[in-house]
Amino acid sequence: MKYPTQKIALMYFAVALGLFAVQVSMGLLIGWIYVSPNFLSEVLPFNIGRMLHTNSLVVWLLLGFFGAAYYLIPEESERDIHSPFLAYLQLGILVLGTLGVVVTYLFSLFKGSLLFGFSGREFIEQPIWVKIGIAVAAVIFLYNISMTVLKGRKTAITNILLLGLWLMVLLFLFAFYNPANLALDKQYWWFVIHLWVEATWELVMASILAFLVLKLTGVDREVIEKWLYIIVALALFSGILGTGHHYYWIGMPPYWQWIGNIFSSLEVAPLFAMMAFTFVMVWKGRRDHPNKAALLWSLGCSVVAFFGAGVWGFLHTLHGINYYTHGTQITAAHGHLAFYGAYVMLNLAMFSYAMPILRNRDPYNQVLNMGAFWLMTAGMAFMTFTLTFAGTIQTHMQRVEGVDYMSVQDQLWIFYVMRFGSGVAVVIGAYILIYALAFPRREVVKAGPVQSHKSAETPAE
């Protein structure tokens, strides 16, 4: 760690990891409700559990991105963060908002109140006061990092990161606009989470990956920047109009079907480019960085993102196919693998890289960390397969044969049991990972001659 204010990131990462634990635990709980539908139906209805699962996911990913920005911007801009106080204030507002959301959801408080009660739009259910808090925190964040970047060295990595984060915050403003016309409501609703994951977060992802690859492989910055620009151009070109694939069945004009088909098919391109990028850079690399776990997460991120977001997204993006699969377990399969691959793994890569440095010690617990990687990734892959099979059967029985929804759900029970099993693996993996990152002792396995030689020779950077 070169700049004292990078330390801000540690607090963000800590809160993010806490919410990560909440998110996966809640996932396990609602996964069990699929197996035994009356479980907790009075105390914690499924819709509330699901809100907590998805909302905490988004919030911890965002906290991870904010933390990553506070970590990497000083290093790239070669100066300290403009105002550490504002950074902690921002975190405080977000934590307060998150607690408010959890309490409001759990106890179903202020029902019907516009300002304090939760609203019904999926993923942006937060009460208005929380939304305002998020917006204020976001503006503080943008001010803080923009001031830092403006005064310091400008690199492609910070430029792209800032672009992604600015666009993300601007798009969040659509969460406040809720027209009465349902088609219009949906049209703007897709701007918030979905234009994030398909456009602006991809910029964030590309720049964070570029930073990690730069540090871990030691490839020339020029080469990395060229790739970064290509990836970003492809992501913006395909991602913005690619959102048309959400406009197939919501009352928008039918030409959206063709715009959505064509542009969203191209969304595979930036994801493929990112995968090619990480592998080519590791192959060309000149540095043998001691933090193997961070490298594993970086490579894994680009691969699983390609499959989860790219391949599994393409599976049901064409409107002729989506007409049948829309809203079935196919969507759930894609959603799980895409979020895990693209954004969860990205954050975990950054945590694995930065946390040892922030705590000023060697990357301990790498073996445990890598074990958690394989447990979580294998669990997620298995979950994706079970949900894909469940979705295929569901599509056929419900949409082709016309069997009613609940009868089909009964037939899918065995898949939900298997999904729960894979969920257990993911949650255990997540707990192990959190332990490995947060409670360092020493490496569980004694390093061999090559690794210990390298660790001694290349101090962690």
Next chain:
Amino acid sequence: MTATQGWLVLVALSVGSTLLAWSGSTGAVAAVAILALAWVKAQIVLNVYLGLSQVPAWSRGFAFVLGLFMLGAMGLAVAAGAV
């Protein structure tokens, strides 16, 4: 081929394909002929206007993908005539 020569060929081919369509000839042969003229025009734009003839590797790559596209279009044109 210079830009001017390329332009003259492009104009001639454009007039040619319009006349072909005007002549009222329909069916698979006419469709393939019109698409073949478009194929040549696209190659001229790529190699002469866009200057890909200076970069043979890229020129071959573009020609290959364009070829796949044109063959696909021709196949679909013939299929539409056959239905």
Next chain:
Amino acid sequence: MSDSDESGGESDFYALPGDLMMWILIISELLVFGAGLLAFMAMRVTDPAGFTAAQGHLNATAAGINTVVLVTSGWLAALALKASEAGQVARVRLLLAAAASLGMLFLWIKGMEYAGKAAEGINFETHTFFTFYFLLTGFHALHVLAGIVILALVGWKASPRNLEVGTAFWHMVDLVWVLLFPIIYLLR
């Protein structure tokens, strides 16, 4: 067409004339239009008679004239690049102005065509043919408009490098049209 040596390997990656990012854009655009045109051709297989009837409402002659207009404009842009390499800035600007004017002529003819369709009460939803017709020619017309702006910009800052980048975009617009024109207007 070429007498330059073939050089394999990585150097070719950076050997494309102009700016790499412009080529990324060009390739992306070509993929989009290519996919759109193939989707059009595939939909046409499902209803050849309906597509032919719908196509009867189009004016192939006006579109043919537009083809000549656009390839001529492309030629002027190519000459402008040559002139800029020779350092003749005044000639560059004259040629670019002519190229951009032909672009505007193209848009004017296109506008007449759209007005004619509107007068007939034809819109996006009249027939699948017209969905594709408006989408593909509309997207293309937007690129012509963008191209005119780009030509104006590179005419203002008329360095050979800028010209290479700007005219490459204009040629891409040309290339899309020479493929789009026969497929939408002529095949029957």
